[in-house]
Amino acid sequence: MKLVIDESRCKGCNLCTMVCPYHIFQEGDRLNERGIIVPRLDRPERCPNCRLQKLYGRRLCGACALICPDQAIHWDEEKPYEAQKVVIEY
DSSP: OEEEEOTTTOOOOOHHHHHOTTOOEEOOOSBOTTSOBOOEESOGGGOHHHHHHHHHTSOSOOHHHHHOTTOOEEEEOOOOOOOOOOOOOO
């Protein structure tokens, strides 16, 4: 699972930055196409909901998605890890 902020829906209220117990949201520093400063994700891998949701079969936190008045925060499925061949040259 991967945490995603839908920039087209976000209105820049920064409620997610205040409620996240893992502090994965930071106040944004750039404008989106509507001229709103959208929060940015700072190391979202710290969120246990993203990492452990499949293991436990349920959401573990989700405070950011629950507090968002515009429903701009959601989780996307990621492709499973694909093994890649690595060649080491000496």
